[in-house]
Amino acid sequence: MPTVHEMIKSSLTKKALSDVKIVLEGQYKKSYDLLCDATSVDPPLPVLITGPPGVGKSLLVRKFAIDTGRSVYEIFFDEIMKPQYLVGSHDPALVLKNGYSLETFEPGPLVRAMVDGGIFLAQEINRASPTVQNSLHEPLEERSYHLPRIGRIEAKDSFALVATANPAELAGVYRFTEALRDRLRVTIELTYPDKEIELKIMRMNSPYNKLPEEIYYDIYSIIRRTREMTDRVKKPASVRVGPAMAKMVALRVARGEDPHAALRAVAPHVLASIEVGSSENKNQLIKEIVENIGGD
Ligand SMILES: Nc1ncnc2c1ncn2[C@@H]1O[C@H](COP(=O)(O)OP(=O)(O)OP(=O)(O)O)[C@@H](O)[C@H]1O
Ligand SMILES: [Mg+2]
Structure with missing residues (x-):
């Protein structure tokens, strides 16, 4: 030893x-x-x-x-x-x-x-x-x-x-x-980047196992929603969230899991770093956001 x-x-x-x-x-x-x-x-x-x-x-x-x-x-x-x-x-x-x-x-x-x-x-x-x-x-x-x-x-x-x-x-x-x-x-x-750039950042940071394009879009829409909810979210998802979600999902996909199911499973855990307003229930808000994936 x-x-x-x-x-x-x-x-x-x-x-x-x-x-x-x-x-x-x-x-x-x-x-x-x-x-x-x-x-x-x-x-x-x-x-x-x-x-x-x-x-x-x-x-x-x-x-x-x-x-x-x-x-x-x-x-x-x-x-x-x-x-x-x-x-x-x-x-x-x-x-x-x-x-x-x-x-x-x-x-x-x-x-x-x-x-x-x-x-x-x-x-x-x-x-x-x-x-x-x-x-x-x-x-x-x-x-x-x-x-x-x-x-x-x-x-x-x-x-x-x-x-x-x-x-x-x-x-x-x-x-x-x-x-x-x-x-x-x-x-x-510097401010939160444009959609195309943030998508590129995600792709660049998960090169070992490319995900279907719609998954990157879904991840982005989750992230963007936290940034749009300025009245409910105090600290929205950072640029670090996208690559982290993409990597976690890619790992599960490599093990044979459906990418959409994998995203729903990991997203709340990666999103937990956001901070919400004092009258909000964070878990509830995250659930709301994740359940709406692909809604736009
Ligand atoms: N332009 C970019 N290209 C590629 N990846 C990026 C880019 N911007 C941010 N990232 C991703 O976000 C992560 C965080 O970037 P970085 O550590 O430079 O942020 P920061 O602004 O210094 O954060 P902090 O304020 O917490 O120190 C990087 O490790 C990378 O994964
Ligand atoms: Mg820094």
Whole structure:
């Protein structure tokens, strides 16, 4: 029986970010081009991508990073995040032994991205405390950062900051400071994609077992209904729902199950991630939606 450390060792991968599967059409193509333009000017302009969960924000940035030969240094912001998580800090044990030096400093993702000329992907940036938001001014404006006890480091020319935010949060508790919002110079808004694009995303993500076309349409109509019920559904089905349903149905079809029956069986379980209004019964609402499959 291998130890857990042996198991971790044997799972270590040297694989670079592999090519991402992305439908680069419609809003995705437009957004991709904007991202390229914003980061091609000298110096690159900081970009904010807004969009609901699962709409393809991260995928778009990864695709762009691969195409331009940059690495992505990603971090998720929240209220308890501290500036040193971004920048890095000195290892106290090494400092005790040798005193402060560059060697005792463990760089954080922001500093790594700056010195490597990569993309600093600041996820949910609006959730950060004002202190953390303020700590981004210097790298954004000056493209440099003063590291205490080390000195000022300068970002490589290709260093770019791309931030993401969920538009539903921008007016609420998780607010941007005005100063940071003003520094994110190019805003790209992603919304739920058009029908044809969402169908392509489903097909692309279930290539091992193609489903009858009408099943993809049925899945889409389920998803669209959750998005249309704005008075009853608080958080509708994300783009992640389609590929997940298609994969589950394909598996059952491969085992000999009827595709329509398979869809009815799995749909409620994949749809369970939606959030409904406080006066709604979620299971009842999902049942209603699934029972209406193919109704249009
Ligand atoms: N344009 C697209 N082409 C192919 N697949 C897509 C596309 N957009 C979204 N998807 C599918 O949706 C999934 C979620 O995408 P992604 O992780 O980029 O969303 P996100 O906007 O970053 O979500 P979150 O806000 O939760 O971080 C992808 O893994 C993929 O299966
Ligand atoms: Mg993401």
